[in-house]
Amino acid sequence: xxxxxxxxxxxxxxxxxxxxxxxxxxxxxxxxxxxxxxxxxxxxxxxxxxxxxxxxxxxxxxxxxxxxxxxxxxxxxxxxxxxxxxxxxxxxxxxxxxxxxxxxxxx
Amino acid sequence: xxxxxxxxxxxxxxxxxxxxxxxxxxxxxxxxxxxxxxxxxxxxxxxxxxxxxxxxxxxxxxxxxxxxxxxxxxxxxxxxxxxxxxxxxxxxxxxxxxxxxxxxxxxxxxxxxxxxxxxxx
Numbered sequence: 001x002x003x004x005x006x007x008x009x010x011x012x013x014x015x016x017x018x019x020x021x022x023x024x025x026x027x028x029x030x031x032x033x034x035x036x037x038x039x040x041x042x043x044x045x046x047x048x049x050x051x052x053x054x055x056x057x058x059x060x061x062x063x064x065x066x067x068x069x070x071x072x073x074x075x076x077x078x079x080x081x082x083x084x085x086x087x088x089x090x091x092x093x094x095x096x097x098x099x100x101x102x103x104x105x106x107x
Numbered sequence: 108x109x110x111x112x113x114x115x116x117x118x119x120x121x122x123x124x125x126x127x128x129x130x131x132x133x134x135x136x137x138x139x140x141x142x143x144x145x146x147x148x149x150x151x152x153x154x155x156x157x158x159x160x161x162x163x164x165x166x167x168x169x170x171x172x173x174x175x176x177x178x179x180x181x182x183x184x185x186x187x188x189x190x191x192x193x194x195x196x197x198x199x200x201x202x203x204x205x206x207x208x209x210x211x212x213x214x215x216x217x218x219x220x221x222x223x224x225x226x227x228x
Contacts, residue, residue, distance in 0.1 A: 032212075034214040034215070036152075038152075042220075043202055043218040043219060043220050043221055044144075044152065044202070044215075044218055045218070046214060046215060046216045046217075046218075049207065049213075049214035049216075050214075055216060056216075087151065087152055089152070089154075089214075091212050091213055091214060092212075094166050094212070095154055095166075095168050095169070096154045096157075096211075096212070097154065098151055098152040098153070098154070099151070100151050101151050101152075
């Protein structure tokens with residue numbers, strides 16, 4: 001099973017600032033990596049797939065990069081609605097594992 | 108509007124069974140793979156099971172293999188998860204999710220709101 005490790009576990013950032021989240025895979029997942037956002041009491045929402053392709057209707061302030069085992073997710077200028085938990089997930093090898101999540105909180 | 112609506116959750120005793128359902132609308136159901144993903148209280152996401160668009164291919168997490176069965180009825184636009192021999196550690200919100208294509212080795216682009224399964228005596 002591929003283990004996905006996200007860092008940091010919690011990130012405190014002020015609105016308007018930049019947030020950078022990391023995700024590392026225990027073995028290569030090529031670019032088969034997605035990012036999801038989850039707010040309290042809500043279902044996850046797809047933000048990014050293929051490591052760097054934004055999903056439908058996702059604003060340009062969200063971006064992703066990386067391939068293989070190292071991935072980065074960036075929000076260029078945080079808005080109030082961006083404070084949530086973010087999960088990475090690989091879909092290269094079954095079982096398609098998630099990271100443990102990064103909680104993005106208001107500083 | 109693309110929508111997934113889960114049902115069938117509830118409180119069940121250890122060893123019991125439930126059948127979860129997910130009614131899909133707003134897209135051509137038989138063109139897309141579907142999965143179930145669960146989230147234990149206060150925890151992260153765990154991929155439970157996936158089924159291809161035709162229903163001919165399925166996969167399960169080791170934690171549920173032999174106890175859970177995924178299926179779909181394309182004539183009814185509905186996904187199912189039969190959950191048997193339930194354990195306390197199966198307590199979670201169960202989400203159904205649509206994939207971006209006919210196979211489940213892909214991202215999940217639409218999620219339902221979830222149905223809660225609680226296993227307790």
